[in-house]
Amino acid sequence: METSVLTQVILPLCLFIIMLGMGMSLVLTDFSRVLLYPKAVILGLVGQLLILPLCGFLIAAFFVNDPILSLGIMLLAVCPGGTTSNMVTHLAKGDLALSITLTAVSSLFTFISIPLVMSFAFEYFSSEATHFELPVMQTMGGLFLITLLPVSLGMMIRHFKKPFAIKMEPYLNRFAMIFLVVLIVGVGVKQHDALVSALQQMGPSVFMLNVITMMIGFLLARRFKLNTEQTTSVSLEIGIQNSTLAMLIATSLLNSPEMALPAAVYSLVMYITGGFVIGLRHRSSNAGNANSGDERTEALGLDLK
Template sequence: MQTFLDYLLPVSIAVIMFGIGLGLTVSDFKRVLISPKAVLFGLFGQLILMPLIGFGIAFAFDLDPIYQLGIILIAACPGGTSSNIVTYMLNGRVALSVSMTAFNSFLIILTIPFILDLAFSLFWTSSREINLSMLDTFRDVALTVFIPVLTGLAARHYFPIIVEKIRKPLRFILPGIMFVVFLLVLINEKQSGDKSLVEYWDLLLPALCLNVLVMFVGFFSSGAAGINHEGKYTIAIEMGLQNSALAIFLANNVIQIDGLSLIAVLYGSFSFFTTLIIAWLMKRFMKKKEAIINP
């Protein structure tokens, strides 16, 4: 099973990132250059605030070091295609969501090695040597994130009619791929673990805290920065719905420590639904507040 996952995970990540690329156009990047405030603040939230919150949660909960590392790993990953889907479902700023996903998918090539190196120095006490060079991580993430996104962008540019026909079904196919990956990893964790996955319920609380806390921090901090209503909950969605599939890939294929992917698997099992519900409540809150201010 593990050998199969070693091939399935990178292929799945590449397909998902290719799907994200199909939703991009050159105008998305032009929009960022013309009005970069929301994207820059969103990237600040994901690249700075999220890891800081992740470290705080890792220190706050009495967890095994491997699970503390798991919290940091999921906090270091970018938003995935699911965040774009949730934003679309709630009529948020889809272009902002896609732009944040794209730019962050490129920037993590530099940020993930730094964040994980810091996490290992703080939490990992084993004498085992961890091979986590920036060059290796750059290569693996580039092959599964950077190149597929650029390929999808090029495909939409040169074959717009074909891409337009498949983009809508991809909104359902890509989450389906992630669901299958999570299911297979869950089965693998159950087979290789020393206890049932049900007994890992105590890990759900820190994972849920990360999901909920970063959403509210993103929502209120972006509001304080002057981001408009739709931008506020779009940033909250992008911060709350991390690319769990990428975290699983990094845990199993790059870092290669047993059990490290468990937090990402648990996070991926509920974060789509909790993020959707919380963002919907944020949207209703804004509407009610606006109705009171402008009756």
């Protein structure tokens, strides 16, 4: 994609606003919850920062033939969490405080983890015919401007202007959802033929990334005996990536709309699987209420038994 006002100014500005909104929804206690839920937070971060990139690499290396799309898978895998995972967690009756904590903490790590992992990915998936280089310092600078800076500003606004931040939060959430739809449509229009091809080629791969990581999160949470709400949060935080951030990095920082195609396809897939989890959790809660009054059943959560 050629450098333009759209890719270099408008799209990053929109993401800046979205991340500002995320910051306005956070307070310092969101970070201090690491001390309250150490086991759950550590499991979530291990899943987001280690398991996710590893799964993305294995899928990209063994199931994707196009090196640019492989890099798109890797980029998607290193953009964990986001407002979407918080929304789905809330609708699925998970532990929203834990979800927000994982989103907040992982957002701080992505400033380092994205350039680090993507540098390896660019080197691995490059060949003599297709050589890629990641502008590391430019990427880190861009990530600071569109992630850490707006989140920090948003938290300052929340601290000093709490009523304003609370009032603006639903509007900024709607803006984020609308922007995601517009971004997907924009990528689809500009890359129509490539998107149709990517749906056929990448559909199974992004579905695997979504479902496998979600199931790994579920199994880890159950293995370490987290409760149902925490299990739901960890599963969704590990399984639902920040596709908006991945598309913005691909189109604005890396000038590669084709690299954004896996994230565009993933944006459609994650709502299907997220809706399934929401339905499963509501069914579980209703069954628990019917069987034991107001007590929640511990039998399901994301459990498929």
